[in-house]
Amino acid sequence: MFVVIRFRVPETEQVEFAVRLAAAVEVLGRQKGFVKAQTGRNVDDPELLALTLEFVNVGSYRRALSPYEVKLTAVPLLSLAIDEPTAYEDLATDRTELLPQQ
Template sequence: MFVVIRFRVGEAEQARFAERVQVAIDVLSQQKGFVSARVGRNVDDPELLALDLEFVNVGSYRRALSPYDVKVAAVPLLSEAIDEPTAYEDLPTQRLAGTDSMTATQDR
């Protein structure tokens, strides 16, 4: 499963945000079930940033948010995200009828 967490960050604050997001990734990457993380900036709106996390399943993602060190290092940053649903399950393309242009996703 993957998580897309979006943030609205002014360009002047992005260097500090990068430091904070790296701390959050460092602590989350130590949690069981963590697979990967990346950060991106929207090409049309440079103040819109996204943190993309991948975990083996939704349970491992939810449990990863529980340890004390995560609550101290990551949760304050995550609480500043745009308020919208963030967790997504991978769907094999055959479940998405009429989406020939999508690439296949393997079950994890």
Template sequence: MVELVFVVIRFRVGESAQAGFAERMRGAVEVLGRQKGFVSARVGRNVDDPELLALTLEFENIGSYRRALSPYEVKLAAVPLLSEALDEPTAYEDFLT
């Protein structure tokens, strides 16, 4: 049985910096997408606060997500970007299905 975990990582990015941030985000999502257990990713901008961006990721389980952060290529491409996220819990399991 697949036990999906979804991850919500929020960032506060000024509108003038969003183009450069988007390029970095593409690289991070690309490298995370190659990790075992990865299911999907989305990036969005809040409709009421355009400086608030969110990255959502789905992984097969919490172990897959945590292991996905370990490879060297992820540490180079994704971890620096993820370290700029708002300081809040990010991983969620399905509560109502």
């Protein structure tokens, strides 16, 4: 499963935000079931940043948010995210099948 978390951060605050984001990714990366993380900036709107996280399953993701060090480091940052659903199940691992057949 993967998580897409978007943030609106003024360009003048992005250096400080990047430090906090790196710390959050570092602590989440030590959690069981973590696979990888990726960060990016929108090419058309430079104030729109995204963090994607991949976990083995949704249970791993939810458990990863529970440890004290995560609550201290990552959760305050994640609370600044744009309020929208973030967790997605992986529907296709083959790039030729983007959505399941109905």
